[in-house]
Amino acid sequence: MRYETVIGLEVHAQLATQSKLFSESGTAFGEPANTQVDAVCLGLPGVLPVPNGEAVELALRAGLGLGCEIAEVSEWSRKHYFYPDLPKGYQITQFERPYAEGGGLPIEVKGKEKFVQLTRIHMEEDAGKSVHDDIGASGRSLMDYNRAGTPLIEIVTDPDLRSPDEVVAFLKLLRQTLRYIGVCDGNMEQGNFRCDANVSIRPMGEEKLGTRVELKNINSFKFIQSAIEYEVARQSTLLDSGERVIQETRLWDANAKKTKSMRTKEDAHDYRYFPDPDLPLLRLDRDHIEKVRASLPELPHVRRQRYMDMGIPDTDAATLTEEREVADFFETVHQVAGDLKLSVNWVLNEVLRECRDTGISQLKFDARSIGELVKLISDGVISGKIAKELFAELIKTGGSPARWVEERGLAQVSDSSAIEPIIDGLLSEHAGNVAAYRSGKKNILGFFVGQVMKATQGKANPKMVNELLRKKLDG
Amino acid sequence: MTSLDEKAVEHLATLARLKFSQEELKTIRGDLEQILGHVDQLTELNTDAVEPTSHGVALAAKFREDIRGAGLERDIALAEAPENLGEGFCVPKVIDG
């Protein structure tokens, strides 16, 4: 039978704060176990949570950036379960009244556009983790609470997605968007952007949703793609052979390339949510919401469309808008240089090559200097050769190409009355080569071009030199 | 009258992670039924149009600044742990994370 795949996502994104959601310890990654902890995130007796205002601010930016309706009043809730990574025996999250609902992002897969609708976004605290399972084969686990209490937003989509490709396209755009608005660094290896997928299948044309399986904590786009593909195949085989899909949580085993059932006491899953009595309602003032909305940058998909409207090819527009800093850089180059095509080429080729490993903010030169360089080229002031030399210098030290050209007299000579006497002198000096050219050895032209350039220390406009030489030799 | 069967009481004990003997379970079931019997008087009140109250007095939202503080030294954090291995708190093996 042919089936339709139905996928909804729950994405956990870590908010880029210095300190935790409800307490003072740090959020840095990779620190030694239990060195980023405090009494509150360890759930010591007597502690109380106080929300981090910056975390709330970042969450608000995310909500607005993703087009959500922001609740002026929302509520913190407790979600209860016993697990060693959860110090208080409950997680502080939002349940009945999240701070953001609705919204979404437009994706495009194989030329087909689609709007992926969000159900909601809520804020919550992260749990700790068990470091080594089975330390020294002693049958023990070590708990590390560095991560406990780290601020997250959980972004929940409607079951709008129909294929692994759509899932990956959505996640990439979501991650890019969150990075653009400075909410989350999107680092998937460090677990700062991770995804759970609810996957079900149903016979084509069927309205009713099938039984869903939750794929948990997948931390790369490749794994997400593979896990969903595997899961769809597994469920199809089950249904085809007359069996049923069990509602359960499964984990992606990257080595075995399989999803595996995570055995849990299903009957013990009753989270007993209720409003956290340690925390007043979360109130966001309407004026403040509007102020934050006004401060948001242009979103990546909007920017990309604008670039395409300017005439930049689709793939170039995509690359330029991949990161906000690159797009900002490009726009400055273009503004200074004026020449669109040349600006695009220089940023995409030379500049991006230079910052492949470091990131654009680490470069010695700024966008303005590249703009100057591009303008010098497009105005015909310097030759391509000199441009390359100046760029090499920019990489090393940074500086102003326009000033260099002026100070060092690097402007190319495009004045025929200055070049003609040099050519005339050379032609009379090398009469033999002139005769050889005229007898058919046309490639001797290159020799003359080289001599002119040498005589002008590379400043003569090569196009003009060529033209003048041909005129005199052929004429 | 609210009645709780044995199974329901056992389920609550599991949810709350409390170990009881069979005898204790029986007693606690009786206690809960008695208390819930008293609580049933609330059904006399029609509260359809009543908003719930979480705190007796009005509270304004409060935020802290995003400043990283000293936190607890690891030795101090671990000092009261029934079992620790210098770097962390220790528990019998956790299966699946």
Place this chain on the structure above:
Amino acid sequence: MSKMCDIGIGEMTRGLESGAFTSEALIREVLSQVERDQALNIWLELKPSDVLLAEAKTSDERRSEGKALGPLDGVPIGIKDNINVRGLKTQCASKLLEGYRPPFNATVVEKLLAQGAILVGKLNMDEFAMGSSNEYSAYGGVKNPWDLTRVPGGSSGGSAAAVAARHVPGALGTDTGGSIRQPASFCGVVGLKPTYSAVSRYGVVAFASSLDQVGPLARTVADVETLFEALRGEDPLDSTSQELPHSDSAPSKGHLRVGVPEEYFGEGLSDEVRGALEQAKAVWQQFDVEFVPINLPHTHYGIATYYLIATAEASSNLSRFDGIRYGQRASDARTLEEVYEETRGRGFGKEVKRRIMLGTFVLSSGYYDAYYKKAQKVRTLICQDFDKAFETVDAILTPTTPSTAFRAGDNLKDPLSMYLADVCTINCNLAGLPGLSIPCGFDSAGLPIGMQLLGKPFGEATLFELGKRYENATQWTERRPS
């Protein structure tokens, strides 16, 4: 018959200031009183005597240099065992927390230390503050100093008994449904449950977060006021704390109207308590206080409402006690499940487990709306009763307890009867109001009787004014247990 311990905080401060005695002498007397009264089982831990004496000496030096830190400098104070004091154990009178030493002070403790108070030690209580008799302490109940066969009340029974037995002139307790006022009443001392949010809860082990408040117990209203002034205030570490709004209309003099709610004077109220309150009204009437009958129609729904909300919050708050980061893990637990179930099953006492079970039920799926949500709605009705009453009165007068201290063991068999005894104190917590219990006589068995004044939110000043008018005209606080 020591004189120094017989005096209150105000007089103690004056004596220290005038040089009539030193803090060191006070502490020596405290130590000998405590030593003498071991049988009362009031203290769970005392600071070592050499440390206490050294602290007292330091205080005396400060004072002699004219650098006393505040009205409490050098004054011995006792702290309930669920309030963190760095260096001392916080066991919440539970086996599960046996030996636990917190790495930080509660904010209220910091505030007392900032004034130079000498924190003598930790006071016995009902386990995790759940109980009304102190019999639920895992370390044995406290005995009532007025009659050793009686309970001191609870859960702050150690705090009330320590003040009544003249061990300390003041103590901190916590009050979730009457846990300061009821033992104050049973032990013949003054106790205040402040307005919810007036005093920080940071560092105080939570029972029911929306109901808990820390408050002072002392022998006079004036001393309770001194302590309250030291404790109150917004705390950046407690989201639910706030500054008392400056009440420009706090009536320090003049006519006051006090409501007397019919619902608190019905059957179940002992004749002697009723009589004592009648006499108290007569005293007050001589000092420009008028009494008017009022109604609080939802009063009797309070207990049901309270036990749903308090146990739900407690079941959640007590989830953290799992034997992983602190506390006593069941030593023979081999699997993770056993760590949880055995640690909690054996570490918690009977009453705590009963309440966790009830609270777990109240929050469990399918029952949440019918029980928890319903209780929060009835809470609204109870609050509205008070709002309406306070439109016409400045305060409300009720008994603190329907009868005087009961005999140990009397209410143990039947948990519900113990809960029902909290009828007069519980609604104050649900509505977040301030409540002050004041001694107002003795019954024929020689046991103290208490009465309760309830105020508007942040109306503590009015309660103190009323309390002082009464206290200045009576001598109850001077009587002491033998």
